[in-house]
Amino acid sequence: MIKRVPRVLLLLITGYLCVAQVSSDFLPPEVRRVGMKLACLCGACNNSVGDCPMIGCHYSNPARERIAEMQKASTSDDAIVGAFVKERGVQALIVPPNTGFNRLVWWMPVVAILLGLIAIYAWVTRMRKPAADAPAIDPAVLEKYRDSIDRDLAKLE
Amino acid sequence: MENLGALSLILAFCFSIYAVFGSVVGKWKARPFLVKSAERAVLAQWGLQTIAAALLVYALLTCDFRLAYVASHVNTAMPTIYKFTAWWGGQEGSLLLWSWILGSYSAVVVWQNRKKFRDMMPWVTATLMVTQAFFLMLIVVPLSPFEVLAVGKEIRAVPDGNGLNPLLQYWSMAIHPPMLYLGYVGFIVPFAFAMGSLITKQPGDGWIQTTRRWTLVTWLFQSCGVLLGAGWAYAVLGWGGYWGWDPVENASLLPWITATAFLHSVMMQEKKGMMKVWNMVLVSSTFFLCIFGTFLTRSGVVSSVHAFAQSPIGPYFATFLSIHIAATAWLILDRLGYLKSEAQLESVLSRESSFLFNNLILLASCFSILWGTMFPVISEAVTGEKISVDAPFFNRVNVPIGLFLLLLTGVGPLIAWRRSSLESLKKAFLWPSIGGFAISAALFALGIRHFYALMAFGLCAFVLLTVAMEFFKGSRAISAKTGQNLLSAMVELTHRNTRRYGGYIVHVAIVMMFIGFTGAAFNKERTIELKTGDEFDLGRYHMRVAEIKQGENPNYDWGHAVVEINQGGQLIGTLAPEQRFYKAGQGQQASVVAIRRRLHEDLYLNFAGMQNGKVIIQAYVFPLVGWIWVGFAGLIFGTLICLVPSKVKYEFAKTKVMGVAQGAAKPKAVSGD
Numbered sequence: 001m002i003k004r005v006p007r008v009l010l011l012l013i014t015g016y017l018c019v020a021q022v023s024s025d026f027l028p029p030e031v032r033r034v035g036m037k038l039a040c041l042c043g044a045c046n047n048s049v050g051d052c053p054m055i056g057c058h059y060s061n062p063a064r065e066r067i068a069e070m071q072k073a074s075t076s077d078d079a080i081v082g083a084f085v086k087e088r089g090v091q092a093l094i095v096p097p098n099t100g101f102n103r104l105v106w107w108m109p110v111v112a113i114l115l116g117l118i119a120i121y122a123w124v125t126r127m128r129k130p131a132a133d134a135p136a137i138d139p140a141v142l143e144k145y146r147d148s149i150d151r152d153l154a155k156l157e
Numbered sequence: 158m159e160n161l162g163a164l165s166l167i168l169a170f171c172f173s174i175y176a177v178f179g180s181v182v183g184k185w186k187a188r189p190f191l192v193k194s195a196e197r198a199v200l201a202q203w204g205l206q207t208i209a210a211a212l213l214v215y216a217l218l219t220c221d222f223r224l225a226y227v228a229s230h231v232n233t234a235m236p237t238i239y240k241f242t243a244w245w246g247g248q249e250g251s252l253l254l255w256s257w258i259l260g261s262y263s264a265v266v267v268w269q270n271r272k273k274f275r276d277m278m279p280w281v282t283a284t285l286m287v288t289q290a291f292f293l294m295l296i297v298v299p300l301s302p303f304e305v306l307a308v309g310k311e312i313r314a315v316p317d318g319n320g321l322n323p324l325l326q327y328w329s330m331a332i333h334p335p336m337l338y339l340g341y342v343g344f345i346v347p348f349a350f351a352m353g354s355l356i357t358k359q360p361g362d363g364w365i366q367t368t369r370r371w372t373l374v375t376w377l378f379q380s381c382g383v384l385l386g387a388g389w390a391y392a393v394l395g396w397g398g399y400w401g402w403d404p405v406e407n408a409s410l411l412p413w414i415t416a417t418a419f420l421h422s423v424m425m426q427e428k429k430g431m432m433k434v435w436n437m438v439l440v441s442s443t444f445f446l447c448i449f450g451t452f453l454t455r456s457g458v459v460s461s462v463h464a465f466a467q468s469p470i471g472p473y474f475a476t477f478l479s480i481h482i483a484a485t486a487w488l489i490l491d492r493l494g495y496l497k498s499e500a501q502l503e504s505v506l507s508r509e510s511s512f513l514f515n516n517l518i519l520l521a522s523c524f525s526i527l528w529g530t531m532f533p534v535i536s537e538a539v540t541g542e543k544i545s546v547d548a549p550f551f552n553r554v555n556v557p558i559g560l561f562l563l564l565l566t567g568v569g570p571l572i573a574w575r576r577s578s579l580e581s582l583k584k585a586f587l588w589p590s591i592g593g594f595a596i597s598a599a600l601f602a603l604g605i606r607h608f609y610a611l612m613a614f615g616l617c618a619f620v621l622l623t624v625a626m627e628f629f630k631g632s633r634a635i636s637a638k639t640g641q642n643l644l645s646a647m648v649e650l651t652h653r654n655t656r657r658y659g660g661y662i663v664h665v666a667i668v669m670m671f672i673g674f675t676g677a678a679f680n681k682e683r684t685i686e687l688k689t690g691d692e693f694d695l696g697r698y699h700m701r702v703a704e705i706k707q708g709e710n711p712n713y714d715w716g717h718a719v720v721e722i723n724q725g726g727q728l729i730g731t732l733a734p735e736q737r738f739y740k741a742g743q744g745q746q747a748s749v750v751a752i753r754r755r756l757h758e759d760l761y762l763n764f765a766g767m768q769n770g771k772v773i774i775q776a777y778v779f780p781l782v783g784w785i786w787v788g789f790a791g792l793i794f795g796t797l798i799c800l801v802p803s804k805v806k807y808e809f810a811k812t813k814v815m816g817v818a819q820g821a822a823k824p825k826a827v828s829g830d
Contacts, residue, residue, distance in 0.1 A: 027684055039545035039547055041545070045401065046401050046402055046403050046547045046548055047396075047401070047547070047548070048547065048548075048549075053394075053395060053396030053398075053763075053765075053775060055684075055765040055766045055773055055775075056766065089542055089543055090542060090543075090544050091533075091542075091543040091544050091545045092545075093544075093545060094545060094547050094548075094549055095545070095546065095547065095549050095550045095553075096532075096536070096544040096545070096546060096550075100540070101536060101539055101540050102536060102540075102544060104532075105528070105529065105532045105536070105546060105550065106550075106554075108524075108525075108528050109521060109524060109525035109528060109554050109558075112520075112521055112524045112525070112528075113517070113521045116517040116520065116521060117517065120513050120514070120517060123513070124502055124505060124510070124513075127431075127498065127501050127502035128501060128502050128503075
């Protein structure tokens, strides 16, 4: 009986704290942390389980409860995520894993930029080529144009 | 009435087919009367579509529940304005709106150019009417808006309709879809002129000059459509997100990006006669992406919040798009000889190069968004496994691209056309760079450690300084010459070259939007269960639930909470978020969020639900988000300035390398449009 006292006291204190608590946060941070790695598959949003804003979401809510339960059982974050992937496939992840064919989702934008840079380089090289073959210009003509430029610049200033 | 509507659409379809053949055969066989009659057919199809549209709107306003479309999208309790907007609330009606806008644009094009471009116009008309015939076919055959409800052979009206989705009963949603459609459809006109110019082998500047203004107006509509959608999502969906990288949102952004690239690269063609092939590719891509966006929304190929119900029209779109892409690619390749550049690139350090990089980055962004949107479909086809590509992918890829684009927004105006010397660049970049670094350093010193945020704020300062310097230098020169004060000189400067300075205003608007986007790095949120009298904190705000009320009216049941907002011990106001459950239809739910809008941050409360006698409040603090909407206003203003004719008519002499000055120093280049 005496041994039970601290437990009862703890229960009472916890109960009091619950009653005294004026408000309660809806999503514990540790659940959110894991939830942010998982896609909400409700079909009505593109959010993660961690930040799906729909209070009554038919996918995120049970998923959060499951995460919380697994965390209570001291399951690691990776194992929780793994359990979701095992059940729903890789679509359970908010972004595809960087493996196999799915690597392409990450690499193609980089490849596209590189190809664009190569194309620009090729274009610039080609567009600058003819100037080298141009004939020498008469210095008198050049001087005339320079004078004209100087006059225009003087007007601007 | 429904028969008249359906008949009008069938006749409009016939007229558009006639317009295609009349134009092509008339031009081919040199029969001007056929070409003229084809142009009249364009006007006729517009008139007929107007009749059909008016009949549908009348049916919606008068709640004619014999029509299946009306019964599905309207109910008697809806306000009149939303009965009207139900025109584009469903698949069939929105396709009619699409088609009617295209009909209207086509009629305007034909009327405007009745005495111009006589060589090109038959092909322009044919291109427009091929697209028109395609859309009319959709609303004539598989998706007629005039389908009636019947039991056996007897037409029957239902007592009341389902009503419009309550989420769509919001002012910006009333204008967001038409704006987007005005944008989507409008991009067909530059494409039609581009095709006309290619077919008639006149790939000079004629089509560019004709369609530049058109492209700009269309781009403005598209921008408004995208941003109104963002504003709607922010104010209605209850989680404060203005962009969710949803496939349909992405689809609206893709043509906007390629059109933005086109509006920049087109200057190269106008001023230097360069990049003709590229401009053809861009204007065609913009058109294809518009059709692709419409296909994504309506085919069900990707799952999206925005998508209309799945319908059988996906294959029609795929066929139409494939044929168009193949024909355009063939035409461009066949006419490459006519699309040769008229000038050479004189230096890598030039405005021309900065436009190239601008285009590269815009296209990279466009590709990454398209790739991310379609990758789940591609991956499933290849591996057989479904995957999710959600917001983190798009953010991770597009944030660096966006920042680089922001940098180019500031760099471009400082580099001269033709060539810039390193010395002149150093001089031009000195103060903006110092300003940018100073802002980043100051924010770092104030405790901000978010790398991208520091970069973004620094770049925003850099761009603002470059634009301010451009305005200041020009106005000071005018002020010195005319004696006007600096402000009047600035107005005069802008009026002299509206395209250039209007463009700078748009750049400033983009910077403001980036400031707003960057604020998202510092968002705070809390979802909390509360009863009357409960208090909670978020950021600098201390809040107390003063009252929770529930009730009903003929249209919906509602619950709302009155929340007192305190800051520093002072009551600074109250917010009353509300939740509604509409009685009509399937009892759909909608939130009326309460937002305390300020430029430095928004406080955003959403009544998310009731549980065990307590209210669930989602509270958010969104720093700087208001700058997005300020940027939106700036973008409209800047674009309108661009559309005002310049006071000074600029002529852009095409430069050509005539010879090389042996051993001579290179002439100094000057900046300017």
